[in-house]
Amino acid sequence: MTEVFIYDHVRTPRGRGKKDGSLHEVPSVRLAAKTLEAIRDRNGLDTATVDDIIFGCVDPVMDAGAVIPKAAAFEAGYSFSAPGMQISRFCASGLDAVNFGAGKIAAGSDDIVIAGGVESMSRVGMGMSGGAWYMDPSVNFPSYFMPQGVSADLIATKYGFTRDDVDAYAVESQKRAARAWAAGYFDRSVIPVKDQNGLTILDRDEHMRPETDMQALASLNPSFQMPGEMGGFEAVGIQAHPEVERINYVHHAGNSSGIVDGAAAVLIGSKAGGESMDLKPRARIRHFANIGSDPALMLTGPVDVTNKLLKRSGMSISDIDLFELNEAFAAVVLRYCQAFDIGHDRINVNGGAIAMGHPLGATGAMILGTVLDELERRDLNTALVTLCIGAGMGTATVIERV
Secondary structure (H helix, E strand, O other), rough: OOOOOOEEEEEEEEEOHHHHHHOOOHHHHHHHHHHHHHHHHHHHHHHHHHEEEEEEEEOOOOHHOOOOOHHHHHHHOOOOOOEEEEEEEEEHHHHHHHHHHHHHHHOOOOEEEEEEEEEEOOOOOOOOOHHHHOOOOOHHOOOOOHHHHHHHHHHHHHHEEEEEHHHHHHHHHHHHHHHHHHHOOOOOOOOEEEEOOOOOOOOOOOOOOOOOOHHHHHHHOOOOHHHHHOOOOOHHHHHHOOOOOOOOOOHHHHHHHHOOEEEEEEEHHHHHHHHHHHOOOEEEEEEEEEOOOOOOOOHHHHHHHHHHHHHHOOOOOOOOEEEEEOOOOOHHHHHHHHHHOHHHHHHOEEEEEHHHHOOOOOOOOOOHHHHHHHHHHHHHHHHHEEEEEEEOOEEEEEEOOO
């Protein structure tokens, strides 16, 4: 199989996913186009050589619909010969776009692919595309459907994480993100979003609250107690896991991922593809995997898919220098660390989605780039990137510096 290399990556800042957020005025196609422009310009890319543009988008409707990466390629001025496609695996869509492109390159069908994702959550609300999982009883009954936050609280209850545990994790995420920004760790990869007059709209993640402390978080009420108790979803969770007598509700807006707008792009290719444009590889994609997991717990897929990936690759946890796991909810990361006995000094070392936000379709590509930058900064070798996924799934990718 052909080796697959990462040549570059970029992302926009994450804007608050509300109507008063700085990126609300920027349609999804424009956010995506900004990343395509940056990838092209930074690398002197001849866009006629691009074999595919693959973007994740979880809710590809309204102005995010109609094969948004192809539309973004038009806006970015790419060659008409560069095709595009959009995919969705909920929160892992951006990472799966990279994996999908890597598979095409490994199979020898493509040499240069731009993969990533986009989500404008201030313009297209979460769940706007609908679907049977939410709405059809013949699907949501056997899948133990419940809001993800109730599942996160079920995880916290089952595995023994208290309100103080999840709040302390959230405080540390905010501190790490603030330190990383202050130290310039994101300067190389974050591109400012500018308007048509060249004026900067946003050049920094907007969701962060570095002043957050335990006292501030203690004042917040649990977000998912009402749907759990009044909506009947706690009973669903206990039916799936009868060892849990009642759910302890510990998650709230301060220890859960933020709703934001953003886009990311990763330039990947074969050795021959990179050499044809005089590009220097930064890392290789060694392995990737997907899995289905317990749909009631829903968010423990990263544990299951990591086990699968390690088994298939012949690797062990000790072979991984850094981990990047999307901070959908604090308990998701705490359970992962518990399952593999990973110290917090090896995972999400520059903060995560609790501090900076989770632009659904883009996050996987964003955190892949974040951990690659950190491997280079620390002169380390190998990283594992993984995300939990709605309906009970997991995606993971191992990269290795060249």
